[in-house]
Amino acid sequence: IVLTQSPATLSLSPGERAILSCRASQSVSSYLAWYQQKPGQAPRLLISDASNRATGIPARFSGSGSGTDFTLTISSLEPEDFAVYYCQQCSSWPLFTFGPGTKVDVK
Amino acid sequence: EVQLVESGGGLVKPGGSLRLSCAASGFTFSLYTMNWVRQAPGTGLEWVSGITGDGNHISYGDSVKGRFTISRDNAKNSLYLQMNSLRAEDTAVYYCAREISGRYCDYWGQGSLVIVSS
Secondary structure, three states, rough: OOOOEEEEEEEEEEOOOOOEEEEEEOOOOOOEEEEOOOOOOOOEEEEEOOOOOOOOOOOOOEEEEOOOEEEEEEOOOOOHOOOEEEEEEEOOOOOOOEEEOEEEOOO | OOOEEEEEEEEEEOOEEEEEEEEEEEEOHHHHHOEEEOOOOOOOOEEEEEEOOOOOOEEEOOOOOOOOOEEEEEEEEEEEEEOOOOOOOEEEEEEEHHHHHHHHOEEEEEEEEEEEEO
C-alpha cells in the first residue's frame, strides 16, 4: 500500500487553519496514524485510528477519513506547530508504510 | 514513564557490521511488539523491522531483508538490530518504537545515527 501526502509544503501564518491530506492506494479502513516531527527530534504520535488524538495532544489537532482518503486539520496554527507531518498505515501489518510527509512552514 | 534509549550507532565502512540496541523502561516490555524505523538524511521515515513481544513473529522491509536481524531479550528489556553487509544507503538515524496492537507506534526513542562510508 502506497501513501501519498499533499501538499508537499504548506506555507501558512500563525493562527491560520492547516489542512493536510493523505491518500492510500487501497483501503486501509481506519488504520491510519499521523505523526509530527521537528528537526532533530523523533516523530511524535498525534492521531491514531484516523481520528483519535493521542495523549497530551491539543484539541486543535483533529483527524478524519476512512478507506483511502484522510485529513489532518490544525484549526489554528501555533508557533510550535511548524514541522513535518507524516501519515502511516498499518492495515497490512506487520508492514507499516509511511507517507512522504507534508512540511508546514511559516509564510 | 515510558523511555526508549537507542545506542550502538556510529561510522562503519561499506560491507561492515553494526549492532544497535534499544533499552526500554517504564512498561512491561514483553507485552509489546517493537519496531525499528529509520530516516536517511533529509528524507522521510522508512519501517525497517518488527518483532512481536514473545519474539515468535519477525518481519523485515525489503531493503534490509537478508542483511539485518532483529531480536529482543525480554529479561533485559532490550531490543536489538544486527546490521550486516552495510551499504551507503543504510546511512540513517535508526529509531526504536513501541507498537500498539499492529496499528501505530506510540513511543519512539531519540534515535541512533549510523553512517556507512569509506
